[in-house]
Amino acid sequence: MSYTSNNNMDFSLIYSNGTAKPGDPFYFWNKYSYKSQGPALYRLNMPLLFDQYPEIIPIPANSLRQDDNLFNSCLNDALKRHQEINNGVVFNISKVGGFLQILEKVCTIMELQPFIIFNKFATKIELSFNGKKFTLDYDHEEIDNLFIMSPINGTLIVKECTLDKMEETLRSF
Secondary structure, eight states, X not given: OOOOOOOOOOOGGGGOOSOOOTTSEEEEEETTEEEEEEEOOSOOOSOOOGGGSOOOOOOOGGGSOOOOSHXXXXXXXXXXXXXXXXXTOOOOXXXXXXXXXXXXXXXXXXXXXXXXXXXXXXXXXXXXXXXXXXXXXXXXXXXXXXXXXXXXXXXXXXXXXXXXXXXXXXXXX
């Protein structure tokens, strides 16, 4: 069996790339008629698919600081890592607000780049100063004290200090 058809229909869309040409009028369908929107100002080369757009995940505005200095970028990085590790739980930064203000001041004065790690009971800071590596351990329950650790000649030295003596203790190593 053979099915033949003598169909003289114009299939001009077959050869079209589906783009709007600059200067051609642009129309949209509105209640049984087309309304002119004026000339198209761009040329679209690919059809838009919803799969092409990245997923946008909102971040709570109060969890990230908006300043553009080095310390705040380190802090934002720590908050993002904490949120990723803990299944989206946002760290309550108010627990360590006083400590972070003093740490920011010390890091700005001494030109340090801290690596901040938040967990449930303590905040850990790793940084380098004068070729030495330091770890700062801040317990959330002891709000005035801080432990600073650094290896010297293969021996781990631990010094306890108050928050206001952080810079002096770092320089004493």
